[in-house]
Ligand SMILES: Nc1ncnc2c1ncn2[C@@H]1O[C@H](COP(=O)(O)OP(=O)(O)OP(=O)(O)O)[C@@H](O)[C@H]1O
């Protein structure tokens with residue numbers, strides 16, 4: 204296409220951006236400066252103080268307002284004549300249906316979670332709208348292009364699963380600080396402040412009975428008359444003192460391990476100091492989030508607290524939850540932005556670490572571990588946003604041969620920082636974009652329909668509004684417009700085991716699961732199986748038949764670790780081996796057969812998945828390296844300039860400069876892969 208028609212295509216495009224966070228802010232600015240004139244943005248969030256360091260369209264005064272709307276207003280200040288339509292909503296809402304998606308030339312994702320990404324992927328497939336997907340983790344990032352019938356879909360490749368830890372390591376024999384954090388967050392915090400009806404592996408016993416099975420009393424239950432000043436020390440002594448003593452009584456466990464040390468409140472804090480100080484009082488500044496630290500004189504989140512300080516924070520935070528946030532108790536899940544929750548988890552993890560002779564950590568470090576935080580790098584977001592726009596322009600040009608998936612690396616691999624790769628063809632065994640039937644091994648005599656719906660249909664298959672059929676019989680359906688008697692019938696079905704449903708599900712049954720909103724249908728062949736390994740198959744059922752499960756199983760058997768099903772938010776390592784197998788992969792055609800593709804494993808946290816591949820040796824390098832480095836430097840300079848001071852002063856000059864900047868560097872970036 205000629206430059207004029209390129210510009211016309213850009214101007215005439217109607218694009219949907221999903222997510223107006225770290226990548227989204229950069230992307231909206233870059234789209235506007237590159238000439239896009241009709242941009243729709245969906246984001247369900249409001250602005251938080253912690254967003255301001257990198258989401259440069261937002262200011263302090265915007266905290267609490269809709270990201271999508273504020274982003275629109277900020278960009279219209281320097282590009283007043285374009286159309287930006289914000290939606291402060293969840294992209295999974297039913298109004299964003301296939302018809303809604305069909306109006307766009309393409310969809311650009313700047314999301315931070317797998318669930319929403321999968322949902323958007325399905326709608327894009329159904330609406331036949333190209334999707335440009337992205338993610339960043341610190342210095343790492345990636346942009347991939349997904350066009351139905353031309354490339355693989357977002358779900359054709361397995362995604363990294365969260366790093367999990369054996370339950371017994373977490374509950375009995377922690378050896379690393381992360382084990383203590385997982386215990387504090389997923390077990391103790393969940394037990395004290397979360398939904399009590401949920402299973403919890405917290406290995407605690409009542410002091411009244413050594414035989415846990417005889418004990419019906421829940422030691423965590425607080426008698427309404429019980430003073431928080433008594434409740435806190437009671438819980439403390441129980442989990443850090445009494446339970447450690449009990450664990451020590453099992454001598455076998457400690458034969459080859461260092462023994463933990465029981466810790467009681469009175470050993471750490473002379474009784475008077477924590478009762479007399481009255482540190483509950485004056486600890487809340489009305490303008491700040493509820494926090495235990497100020498009244499204890501703890502200022503810096505970077506400091507590592509002593510055992511006594513951790514003990515005080517533990518008791519103070521527990522007390523504050525009871526006194527100031529009693530309504531939240533029973534519904535809380537750990538949130539890295541909840542200051543009091545972070546303080547509590549830091550203190551609990553440190554006390555446990557101290558007991559097990561593991562070095563303690565600061566609140567800042569613990570927050571990073573507990574919240575799976577890799578600190579975001581604004582420049583990476585800016586580079587990724589630029590790459591999204593480059594791919595968007597190619598999609599508008601219909602320049603299919605030059606579509607690239609680009610990986611932004613931390614250190615040069617083969618001296619390259621930005622790694623462009625040809626997109627892959629669709630995976631024939633992808634249940635999302637092909638019609639591969641799945642196999643489910645399940646105990647049909649003990650598993651309820653509810654387990655199947657939650658663990659398989661929602662969690663594994665990512666369906667939002669599912670409908671389940673056995674032949675012509677509808678056995679379950681989700682949605683708002685279901686009549687009352689039908690809904691209560693489904694509710695009854697949910698509590699029945701599969702083999703006892705009105706239309707019994709047994710070995711050999713084929714269930715059809717559909718999500719009409721996502722226009723996705725899967726057939727699942729049921730295989731009855733009696734027993735499952737609690738550690739390795741914690742769901743009590745195994746879904747297979749497509750690439751994701753195979754990878755998950757491989758991972759399990761290769762690292763030999765079993766899973767703690769509770770640890771869904773724990774830090775994890777991406778195995779990052781999705782691309783080497785399979786004959787359909789175009790990449791394999793590029794490979795030098797004597798030098799097969801090497802794939803490195805890298806740690807990633809959060810749900811941005813990043814895979815590093817080495818480029819085939821025959822690809823010329825010198826020119827490429829230079830231009831990639833220059834491109835990165837250029838982006839860094841330009842983006843920093845834009846985001847620190849100048850964005851509000853942007854003029855058309857910038858827009859033109861920006862566009863030519865892309866064109867200049869876009870061509871050398873894609874040329875190496877054509878060689
Ligand atoms: N289902 C969804 N519908 C709409 N927007 C979503 C959905 N899921 C995530 N988002 C948005 O995607 C954006 C992702 O941005 P980002 O990764 O920077 O996260 P953040 O929440 O802004 O920052 P952080 O998690 O680091 O505090 C967020 O603004 C979030 O609201």
Ligand SMILES: [Zn+2]
Nearest residue numbers: 356359633636
């Ligand atoms: Zn697919």
